[in-house]
Amino acid sequence: MKKKRITLVDLAKELELAASTISRALDNHPGISIETKEKVLKKAEELGFTRNSIASSFKKNKTLTIGVIVPRIDIHFHSLVISGIEEFAYKAGYNVTIFQSRDSLEREKEITKILQNKMSEGVIICLGTETNSYEHFEKLNRMKVPLVFYDRVPTGMEANKIVINDFESAFKATEHLIEIGCKRISHIGGNQSTGIFKARFEGYKAALTKHDFPIDESLIYFTKDLSYEEGALFAEKLVDLVPRPDGVFCSNDYTAVSAIQVFQKKLVKIPEEVAIVGFSNYPISKIIEPHLTTVNDRAFEMGLAAAKLLIGQIEEEEEIIQTEIITIKTELLIRESSSR
């Protein structure tokens, strides 16, 4: 569509004022008389004038825009984080531009190239599964674009990171199973090459060790991507073990839900004969019966924190900025699947 728009200069001519006066009146600048401001506002409304924010951004060298790179938007966890980011950014006057890497390293690199174009003043990132080097982010860093990583964060790279305490959360979840009397506690874990899933496994082990339980490898299964289907697969094996495990700590809610269903099909009572705990507080955890005990990872709060940290650094005057690691406090939501 072709567009011809009224500019600030048009307004100035119309009112026989200087462009600078218009600009300041629009900004509600203190050094402009109220009458002038009113006149300007009225005329602007009348002519349907709105400031060209591209020109303004260009001149001020500020776009008030942040970029967000997530593996996929339609994963509930990420949509919650983005919701938090948008909420904070909106109130701070920033726009949020989103990109999906779709877990492709190549696409992630492409996106960081686009983000070098100075449109975004900072970027919030959750790394894709393929990402094993961070050179593309280091480059943005060198260009003085502030970065904040969340959830899947780079290891061995100094950077702003928003994380949850996976180790401690898993520790508490496992200890909860111990406290309600479980003796043989199984773990269905995520891919151990991903830091957060490794930490959850470590937390599981630490809780067992603290309470003098052996680490029994026959009770431990690692999935590739914590899918519902994989969870079912491993739960089938667990349910047939003799003796059967009487507690299962799963690294996410999908595998926990499939475990519930598999045990139920074999008529094993939950939570009486086996207690099950998940991780992430997905909507399904409150729907599945029995309702699933799970770790609330507070994704929305992660988003808020990420946006707050990023925008703080964008607006920071100093050149040198400390990187920060913020740990979001999780909570164990005890529901029917582990209520004895």
Added chain:
Amino acid sequence: MKKKRITLVDLAKELELAASTISRALDNHPGISIETKEKVLKKAEELGFTRNSIASSFKKNKTLTIGVIVPRIDIHFHSLVISGIEEFAYKAGYNVTIFQSRDSLEREKEITKILQNKMSEGVIICLGTETNSYEHFEKLNRMKVPLVFYDRVPTGMEANKIVINDFESAFKATEHLIEIGCKRISHIGGNQSTGIFKARFEGYKAALTKHDFPIDESLIYFTKDLSYEEGALFAEKLVDLVPRPDGVFCSNDYTAVSAIQVFQKKLVKIPEEVAIVGFSNYPISKIIEPHLTTVNDRAFEMGLAAAKLLIGQIEEEEEIIQTEIITIKTELLIRESSSR
């Protein structure tokens, strides 16, 4: 953070070329020698130069950015639509900026104000529940900002709309229940002031009428927001009816899932004694047992279609553009909850 960046002019000086030559070389313009292009690219890389796309956008009066307004990002349907929008936009070279109205009319209006700033070349919108007038969108329209609505679209306003055929989808879902032998088919519907839920109810009625079934008001319940909790509430009433309904068509999957659970608790067999059909193909529909028959509303495709239509209109040279209404084809996914 303070930033000083290398500009195109710096590059030009460094190479003793004109800025115009650099600009064209960077664009891979045909009228520039290969040697010059290579020199420019090499030097740009060396100095870490990237074009200031704000300046470029400003000069060209194109931002290659589209805005998206959704009630909430963390609703799975919307996150899927956004995913489709991002996918199409990304491939077309556009950025996607997202806003949440949080179903607040006031916030929706604020957002349309922001979008008047010419940052976004077009906007994709799903209306909030409170929205009953469209003046704020008409205003954007008058400013020649192309708009595309999806799902909750304005009634009585000529506009681009991406919708599914709710009437027909509901008709087919209900007819499916009739075909498998249901005689008393209930409906748990959405708020009838929302067009799509009204259309689903109409589709339900039309299917009954076609097959000479009476419309029995005691079998029909309308929820306020199709929540899981409300679904359970009404399912409790249905399960106690004498005679009991032997089929339930629900306007979304949450209410359908709660209906499954309520009937199961009363030991009513699904699908033998009652068949249940939902709407939307939420992830939970494939997890709940029995798996839920539902209408796949193809949200991702809606997003693709919305982005395609919008970007098409942005790039259209002509001033006058026809508004389009695109209907996305749904499909009934028949699963265990209605497989007899």
Added chain:
DNA sequence: CTGAAAGCGCTTACAG
């Protein structure tokens, strides 16, 4: 309280 002027970093029509 208001104005004149410079300039942000590009792009492009024009010229050669």
Added chain:
DNA sequence: CTGAAAGCGCTTACAG
């Protein structure tokens, strides 16, 4: 194939 120059629509330091 390359360059000089104008200009996109604002903002802001300077001046009065």
